[in-house]
Amino acid sequence: MTKLPRPGRLSRRRLLAAAAATPLLPAVRTAGAHARTRAATPDPYAALGAEVVNEFSTAWSAYRRHAWGRDELRPLAATGSDFFIQGSTLGLTIVEALDTLYLMRLDAELDSGVRWVKDNLDVAQDARVQVFETIIRLVGGLLSGHLATKDATLLALARELADRLLPAFTKSPTGAPYRYVNLATGSVSGTENYLAEIGTCIAEFGELSRLTGDHKYYNAAKAALRAVYDRRSALDLVGTALNVETGAWTDTTATLDPPVDSFFEYLWDGWTLFADRDLRTWYTTLTTAVFQRLADRRDGRLWFRQAHMTTGADAGHTQSELTAYYAGLLAQSGRTADGELYHDSWTDVLAVHRLPPEYIDYRTLAVVNHAYPLRPEYVDSCLFLWMATGKDRYRSRARTMWQRQRQYCKVANGYTVVNDVTTSPMRLGDLTPGYWWSENMKYYYLLFSNAPRFDYESNYLSTEGNVLRGLR
Numbered sequence: 001m002t003k004l005p006r007p008g009r010l011s012r013r014r015l016l017a018a019a020a021a022t023p024l025l026p027a028v029r030t031a032g033a034h035a036r037t038r039a040a041t042p043d044p045y046a047a048l049g050a051e052v053v054n055e056f057s058t059a060w061s062a063y064r065r066h067a068w069g070r071d072e073l074r075p076l077a078a079t080g081s082d083f084f085i086q087g088s089t090l091g092l093t094i095v096e097a098l099d100t101l102y103l104m105r106l107d108a109e110l111d112s113g114v115r116w117v118k119d120n121l122d123v124a125q126d127a128r129v130q131v132f133e134t135i136i137r138l139v140g141g142l143l144s145g146h147l148a149t150k151d152a153t154l155l156a157l158a159r160e161l162a163d164r165l166l167p168a169f170t171k172s173p174t175g176a177p178y179r180y181v182n183l184a185t186g187s188v189s190g191t192e193n194y195l196a197e198i199g200t201c202i203a204e205f206g207e208l209s210r211l212t213g214d215h216k217y218y219n220a221a222k223a224a225l226r227a228v229y230d231r232r233s234a235l236d237l238v239g240t241a242l243n244v245e246t247g248a249w250t251d252t253t254a255t256l257d258p259p260v261d262s263f264f265e266y267l268w269d270g271w272t273l274f275a276d277r278d279l280r281t282w283y284t285t286l287t288t289a290v291f292q293r294l295a296d297r298r299d300g301r302l303w304f305r306q307a308h309m310t311t312g313a314d315a316g317h318t319q320s321e322l323t324a325y326y327a328g329l330l331a332q333s334g335r336t337a338d339g340e341l342y343h344d345s346w347t348d349v350l351a352v353h354r355l356p357p358e359y360i361d362y363r364t365l366a367v368v369n370h371a372y373p374l375r376p377e378y379v380d381s382c383l384f385l386w387m388a389t390g391k392d393r394y395r396s397r398a399r400t401m402w403q404r405q406r407q408y409c410k411v412a413n414g415y416t417v418v419n420d421v422t423t424s425p426m427r428l429g430d431l432t433p434g435y436w437w438s439e440n441m442k443y444y445y446l447l448f449s450n451a452p453r454f455d456y457e458s459n460y461l462s463t464e465g466n467v468l469r470g471l472r
Helices: 033-040 046-067 092-103 107-120 131-149 152-165 195-199 202-212 216-229 261-274 277-293 321-332 336-352 377-389 393-409 434-448
Strands: 072-074 079-081 128-130 180-182 192-194 241-243 249-251 295-298 301-304 306-308 314-316 318-320 359-361 366-369 418-420 467-469
Touching: 046 072, 046 079, 046 092, 046 107, 046 393, 046 434, 072 092, 092 107, 092 131, 092 434, 107 131, 107 152, 128 131, 131 152, 131 195, 131 202, 131 434, 131 467, 152 202, 192 195, 195 216, 195 241, 195 261, 202 216, 202 261, 202 467, 216 261, 216 277, 261 277, 261 321, 277 295, 301 336, 318 321, 321 336, 321 377, 336 377, 336 393, 377 393, 377 434, 393 434
Parallel strands: none
Antiparallel strands: 072 079, 128 180, 192 241, 241 249, 295 301, 306 314, 318 359, 359 366
């Protein structure tokens, strides 16, 4: 059994002294010195911070009226919908919103959300759920909710849910998890799995191990990452999908786009949170190959192509808005200039399109997929580039996105997705995704407000925006 590593001396990261007595001693994402002096001068963004809270509260009131307890809000139809289990709920929006409510000091609403979770959340339903989504959204949301409120029931629910997901890992011959598991029976399915779904769990499972002292969660998450890394090609590239029973690649396309994206993120996050030197080595090895084999610099912009993992041959020139998160990750991992350049590339997209399309052909910036599902990744990188560099341009870019979200996505009951960003007026869908409550609005609030309940110098936000370090 692998023991959780204790950290050494970390570059570009600080150790949280407050956690010194816990089983894991985390390192955290840190802001620059500007964070310590933010309150010294009047902040021109403060009014926007108050506006974000007001817009969040308005949407939350609509959710309370029309969809309370349901997974997601349909703001145009004024009803709710299910995300994980057809005909049943796991309270996705409430769980996703807990730490955002805490940060915004909406304490009465936070109390109502916690009461709903304690009275109604059933994590033992006889139904199949997607392991990846359940971990990053529900386990992560319950953990950040627990860290915000210190409510022991939230931690107990996170642990019970993780225990019900573990068969997806422990029943796998390779350690790479099956895609689905039945919460009641532990039966598994989905032998073909994607890298993001295989590898995006060490932050949540590692934090659960830290809080409980039980290493089995961390061990399962690390084994999943190892299962991918050990199957890299001679070029140090990884593909897109694996058969979790045989370990054979079922899609040999090397890419940073979904469904691979957050695999790279969690290699670095596992190192910064838990000082696991293996994960730093794996991240560095694979990132070096990404820049050698996939980086595509053209017209002064940085993009990342698709390639065959074994030969390096071209396999595509598209880019997903979800991949915009990579700009922030590069800055956090010490490649700040590359992160800034990549964010500049996406800012050029916003000079052409009013909202970032789901997919573009980066050679021409032409739209490939016309949707804008209220994705948060561009603003995510605004936050982390700002914290890493102190440059106000990233708050300014976030302000532009905030104004466009309000202009194009706001409806009577909050905010909704856009099905086509190229039409005038834009063609709207009918959904407020769960991640909007956990990610978009949290990022805007932290960028525009001097949030008193957030440590701008020592913090960690998961791929789903859950704050696992830095809550005051």
